[in-house]
Amino acid sequence: xxxxxxxxxxxxxxxxxxxxxxxxxxxxxxxxxxxxxxxxxxxxxxxxxxxxxxxxxxxxxxxxxxxxxxxxxxxxxxxxxxxxxxxxxxxxxxxxxxxxxxxxxxxxxxxxxxxxxxxxxxxxxxxxxxxxxxxxxxxxxxxxxxxxxxxxxxxxxxxxxxxxxxxxxxxxxxxxxxxxxxxxxxxxxxxxxxxxxxxxxxxxxxxxxxxxxxxxxxxxxxxxxxxxxxxxxxxxxxxxxxxxxxxxxxxxxxxxxxxxxxxxxxxxxxxxxxxxxxxxxxxxxxxxxxxxxxxxxxxxxxx
Amino acid sequence: xxxxxxxxxxxxxxxxxxxxxxxxxxxxxxxxxxxxxxxxxxxxxxxxxxxxxxxxxxxxxxxxxxxxxxxxxxxxxxxxxxxxxxxxxxxxxxxxxxxxxxxxxxxxxxxxxxxxxxxxxxxxxxxxxxxxxxxxxx
Ligand SMILES: [Zn+2]
Numbered sequence: 001x002x003x004x005x006x007x008x009x010x011x012x013x014x015x016x017x018x019x020x021x022x023x024x025x026x027x028x029x030x031x032x033x034x035x036x037x038x039x040x041x042x043x044x045x046x047x048x049x050x051x052x053x054x055x056x057x058x059x060x061x062x063x064x065x066x067x068x069x070x071x072x073x074x075x076x077x078x079x080x081x082x083x084x085x086x087x088x089x090x091x092x093x094x095x096x097x098x099x100x101x102x103x104x105x106x107x108x109x110x111x112x113x114x115x116x117x118x119x120x121x122x123x124x125x126x127x128x129x130x131x132x133x134x135x136x137x138x139x140x141x142x143x144x145x146x147x148x149x150x151x152x153x154x155x156x157x158x159x160x161x162x163x164x165x166x167x168x169x170x171x172x173x174x175x176x177x178x179x180x181x182x183x184x185x186x187x188x189x190x191x192x193x194x195x196x197x198x199x200x201x202x203x204x205x206x207x208x209x210x211x212x213x214x215x216x217x218x219x220x221x222x223x224x225x226x227x228x229x230x231x232x233x234x235x236x237x238x239x240x241x242x243x244x245x246x247x248x249x250x251x252x253x254x255x256x257x258x259x260x261x262x263x264x265x266x267x268x269x270x271x272x273x274x275x276x277x278x279x280x281x282x283x284x285x286x287x288x289x290x291x292x293x294x295x296x297x298x299x300x301x302x303x
Numbered sequence: 304x305x306x307x308x309x310x311x312x313x314x315x316x317x318x319x320x321x322x323x324x325x326x327x328x329x330x331x332x333x334x335x336x337x338x339x340x341x342x343x344x345x346x347x348x349x350x351x352x353x354x355x356x357x358x359x360x361x362x363x364x365x366x367x368x369x370x371x372x373x374x375x376x377x378x379x380x381x382x383x384x385x386x387x388x389x390x391x392x393x394x395x396x397x398x399x400x401x402x403x404x405x406x407x408x409x410x411x412x413x414x415x416x417x418x419x420x421x422x423x424x425x426x427x428x429x430x431x432x433x434x435x436x437x438x439x440x441x
Contacts, residue, residue, distance in 0.1 A: 083414050104410040106435020110417060125408050127436055 002299055003112035003119040007130040007166050012173045014298075018134060019141050021294035022287070029062070032293065035302050036065030042095035043069035044087065044111075045122070046076065046102040051263065052122050052131075055285070056099045059292035063302075068095060088115040097300055099292075100124075118299035120292075126162050131295065132262055133166040135288030139280055140219055142287060143258045149176035155210050156182075156223035156243050156268060158189040163262045164223060165193050172200040179204035180213050184239045187229060210243060214253045220245070222261040222281075224268050245269045250276055260284055312337075313364055314379040315356040320344055322373050323354035329368050329401065332358065367395035371402075371431075396423045398431065402440045409436040 004010065010018075025032050041060040043053050048071055057067045070076040076087070084102070088111035091098055098119045100108045105127035112119040123129040137147075144150060152171060154164050158181055168189075171177050179197065181189050181204060188206060197204050207213050214220065225243050230236040245259065250273055261269060261281040273279050318326060323341050326332075332339050337360040347353040358364075361380070369376055370392045378390035398421045404411045411417050411433070421431040421440050431440040 083416070084410065085414075085417075102410070104413055105406065105408050105437075106410040106433070109435055110410055110414070124410075125436075127408075 003108075003115075003121075004130055004295065004299065005109045005112060005119070005121045006128045007133045007170050010130070015134075015137065015170065015173075018291060018294045018298060019138055021297060022138050022290040023142075025290050025293055032063055032297075034064040035297060036060060036063035036300065039063075039065040039097070039300060039302075040095040041065060041067050041069075041296065042091045042098045043067060043071070043122075044076070044091065044098055044100045044102075045069065045071045046073040046100070046107070048072045049101050049123060051285075052101060053099075055131075055289050056120075056122060056292055059289050059296060062289070063293055063296060065096075065296075069099075084110045085114040087111070088119070092116040097296060120295060120299065126160065129162060129166065131288065131292055132163050133170050134291035134295065135284055136163070136167050136221070136260060136262070137170060138287040138291050139260055139284045140258070142283075143280055144218060147171060147174035147177060150174075150218045151178045151180065151216055152219040152221065153180040153182055153210075153213060153217040154189075154221045154223070155245075156225045157187045157229060158183045158223070159187040160226075160229065161223045164189070164221065167221065168193060169196060172197065172202050177202065180217060181206045182208070182210050182213055182243075184208055184225070184235075184242070186231075186235070187225065208242070210245070211249055211252065214249055214257070217253065217257055220253070220257060220259045222259060222265075222268055224266055243268060245273055247272045247276070250278065253278070308384060309357055309359055309381045310384050312360055312381050313356075313358040313362055314381060315358075315364070315369070316353070316377045316379060317347070317349070318354035318356065318376050319373050320350070320352035320354055323356055326356060326369065326372055326376075329372060330365060332356070332362075335360065335362065337362075364390070366390060366392055367398060368401055370395045371398055394423060394426060394429060397421070402431065404433040404436065404438055405441075406433065406436050406438040409433060409438065411435060 043056055045053050060067050084107050092115045097117055099122045100111050101122040102124050105125040108119055108121035108124050121128055158164050227236050257278050258280045340357040342355040344352050345355055374392055374394050379386045380388040399418050402421050403419050411419055420434045422434050424430050424432045
């Protein structure tokens with residue numbers, strides 16, 4: 001039974017196929033409204049993530065299916081000490097597909113190895129969150145018409161940001177993609193991810209200035225710079241404003257720039273940027289739902 | 304047991320000097336009833352020094368464990384005093400319950416009964432990663 005635990009398990013062909021399905025759903029939603037009639041999605045959320053859970057649930061409802069599940073470990077059998085493997089076996093008897101969120105890395109893989117139905121990783125700790133990356137990819141595709149030859153800037157916490165690592169590993173499959181890595185020295189992209197870029201022959205440069213690099217970008221992927229990542233308060237206070245996107249910085253960017261953010265945002269994008277037509281982070285949420293619909297269809301084998 | 308001549312058993316030869324104890328432990332040889340000889344720092348033409356382990360029974364050696372610890376060893380199966388089989392050792396593509404994942408955020412840290420499985424992700428550099436959290440084995 002096919003599951004999706006990490007974005008690297010999907011071939012480029014499969015990603016392109018999911019994007020094509022999502023585009024077709026957007027164009028002809030009525031054709032899909034009954035596709036999953038009689039099917040059930042189990043949302044097993046061992047830690048709360050309302051946004052991701054609602055996106056999965058909305059996706060299944062729009063396909064005509066039903067949803068069951070729990071939204072935190074306290075309200076599940078896990079609070080009685082049941083293993084992830086047993087939960088997966090039991091839920092396989094009730095549902096047709098599982099979306100699982102868990103605070104521990106690898107829990108969805110354990111579920112996939114024991115379930116008799118497909119499992120989608122809806123986020124496992126700081127490890128993987130493939131449907132976020134699918135949402136990011138569809139947003140870029142819809143806004144730019146493709147991925148080839150794009151210059152993509154990543155700004156903020158590039159060291160711990162799993163969404164950044166995952167999107168990078170998806171984008172390096174496409175021809176001519178260039179990266180600009182914008183972060184304080186403390187939060188640079190880890191060496192093993194840069195090794196991947198070198199191996200793939202990808203052009204990239206590192207900088208600590210968003211202001212000086214924003215004009216070169218087709219895509220700006222913003223992330224949050226968290227206070228607890230810094231050794232001391234002064235460094236944090238000194239650096240945090242550098243990585244806040246404001247209308248002043250947007251004025252330096254080209255008309256073709258598109259701004260993405262995995263949300264939730266705290267203060268790294270000023271609300272004054274929201275009305276800028278180049279800001280795409282709320283559209284990204286919508287596209288995330290369409291990609292989850294496409295993925296559910298694919299894993300359930302619904303044509 | 305005459306350590307020079309085994310009638311029926313296993314000889315693990317060309318062990319990198321100093322690694323015999325680790326192999327002894329990970330193969331679980333301490334649980335055997337038969338004679339086991341562990342010979343350290345034997346003169347070797349190829350490498351200067353080597354270790355050898357001789358087991359006086361037809362013990363089923365886990366070549367995955369050997370391959371992980373020391374891929375340069377040779378395993379000779381002795382029958383009636385002669386070498387009946389030479390087993391070649393390869394870097395195993397997967398290891399189950401040989402290494403333990405030490406990442407405190409890994410699901411294996413809270414679910415004790417899960418098998419600890421590592422996959423070879425880079426043969427050239429002999430890098431193994433936990434299948435659950437992708438943490439690199441040290
Ligand atoms: Zn692990």
